[in-house]
Amino acid sequence: MTTTLPRILLEPGDPAELVVDVLVVALENRADSIEVRAPLLAEAAQRSLREAALAVGHRAKREATARIPAPPGVSATSVLFVGLGDTGGASQGADFRNLLRRAAGSALRSLNAVDSVALAFPVGDAEDAETVATGALLGAYRYTAYQSDASGRTIPATLAISAAEAVRPALERAAVIAAAVAATRDLVNRPPSDLFPESFADAVVSQALVDDLKDRVNVEVIDEAELEERGFGGLLGVGRGSARGPRLVKVSYGPAASAPLLSLVGKGITFDSGGISLKPAARMENMKSDMAGAAAAVQSLFAIARLRLPLRVTAWLALAENMPSGSAVRPADVLRIHGGKTVEVTNTDAEGRLVLADALVAAQEEDPDLLVDIATLTGAQVAALGRRTSGVMGTQSARERVTTAAESAGEPMWAMPIPEEMIGYFDSHTADLKNAGAPAGGMLAAAAFLREFVRDGVEWAHLDIAGPAYNSDSPYGHTVVGGTGVPVRTIVELALSMTR
Missing domain, CATH: 3.40.220.10 (Leucine Aminopeptidase, subunit E, domain 1)
Incomplete structure (x- = not known):
């Protein structure tokens, strides 16, 4: 529904x-x-x-x-x-x-x-x-x-x-953007019994077939067999503890091959138990929202397509369910990320960065003009910036473009650094990296880890929306309880800015 x-x-x-x-x-x-x-x-x-x-x-x-x-x-x-x-x-x-x-x-x-x-x-x-x-x-x-x-x-x-x-044209644009935010909220609010990697992928395919999108949008669903064949070790590792396997979904929109390319990467953990590094029971039900980045990425693309903006957009949705079981990834296991880098898993609850790494590498194979990943990534974001302000990290130019768009859209975001010392905490004696890093500054450390999968020279922004994506407190303004739809309005405004 x-x-x-x-x-x-x-x-x-x-x-x-x-x-x-x-x-x-x-x-x-x-x-x-x-x-x-x-x-x-x-x-x-x-x-x-x-x-x-x-x-x-x-x-x-x-x-x-x-x-x-x-x-x-x-x-x-x-x-x-x-x-x-x-x-x-x-x-x-x-x-x-x-x-x-x-x-x-x-x-x-x-x-x-x-x-x-x-x-x-x-x-x-x-x-x-x-x-x-x-x-x-x-x-x-x-x-x-x-x-x-x-x-x-x-x-x-x-x-x-x-x-x-x-x-009148502004009201028509508002209707498109609000519908995209509402569709993001719908996905975030769905219970994990009904929303899992395969059903999420099916929902995207179905939405792309509606009349005003079917001739503008293409969807490719990469299932477990193909993930294995193409070496997406992060998604496969995180997803193997669940009976419901992972998916990588690529959604594409583009009116002309010569148009600028905006690539969006969304974290889509449809439920995050923490895996073997199990989360505390308190408020674990909110972890159905750990796919909010993927929901926002794809609904932003659909809004951009409906607005017929003259640029190319791809949304890479890294979908997995992080569950504990006899087949789950273990601390000390080593995963090979798409592209070849290896990661030693030291905390199975630091799983989002593993699926994002796979999708970031894949997205860069198309040489985007701007790469933006969106993720409910760290509790440290909430500690640093609260439940309403997202953190923005990455290259200086990309970070400034996102925060400017956010100010115009009215979604609070704050630029944060990636201190050079953070990456040292990810040193591993076994693999190229380990997945859990600094004991403090966890939001910044997670960005440092992701930066290892972004090529030099790529304009890249990382949005940590862990708090703002889901409102478990009282409603306020236009924000209801549950999924908020952050940061769809910012991404659409960012796309508009690329066409001016």
Whole structure:
């Protein structure tokens, strides 16, 4: 089951005249008072709504909501106020757009079992419109595939954005990007009983066959026999403890052979028990999300294909299930990575870097202009940057391109170094490397390990999304509990930047 988001509509007229179930109105806190930030609303309606908001004690605190019956002069059945906080009078810029995105997401996240919604926000240009629409669509997301009665969690059928006609293409782009984020969330939220390497590969193949993708996207699934034949020792080693074998899936999109090539590599551990180096039981259920990098990589490619961007993109999905069994890889085993390097396994719970190494080497055989790997790789990322900010490592140019795209997309990321001393911790007396390194700075150490499989001169960025990919805390803004869809919006923005 794939989550269906609301259908986006553009309404260039007065929002007060829209006949909808809920009209969402943005409020700003200014000098201990509140102001309606909805320029297309008639002045009389703005005054009426401001008085109604004051009457119910709404102070326009960021993301705070309050729903009331619509006052006279407003055709909607009800009005939902949502706060922007004190913007300092701002009406543009990345920080302001982040406020819009999160406010729109909070508003839609608070609404259940309504059919039609319209947003009256300060939409000044196409970028604002895309921001508001994306936030609202992602806030509307509900994952109900395994609930026997989800009638109380239905999402709106239509979502109208109050804005000028000129922003219509931006709303269409928002719908494509939000659908890709939602599809990523769906994959991350699926239980590992249903999502394993083979079924993940099947889902990708099925999605690539839909009408708007089938003539633009190609999928190649490499099964265990071919992995063995072609020497993908990392995937085979990690996957051999499971009764459900590994897969390497290559997805390709490209309108012209001469276009720049963006290669994405995604870690796809469909469940990570830690293998023989077993994880603690507490919160192990969240390890169904250890395939979020692969999900984000492929859904980013599908979004890029739907947007018909003039560049080539490949997504390499390294899929395996890391389980303990009599056939599982053992500490002290040696694996031969695709391309020939050998790795001594000293910790079977440091498995993601092994499957990524295989896929990174394979991706470079096509000489990409930019190589980006995406992985829920280390608990050290959470320790260093928390649960909302991804770490970005790699070559300086690639790192800067990713962080610039992330700022524009509104996904928090922070550039981190790869200290030269880190690689020394991976010295092995038996193989070329061992897979577990420094006792401190684990996020940086993992990047140092991966760099050993990236050729000199290749523009490469490594995204550690261990915390941001899955929200096991309270929802906020447009971010729901469960899979978040990070970093799809950043990858699409990165691809857009390569075409400008």
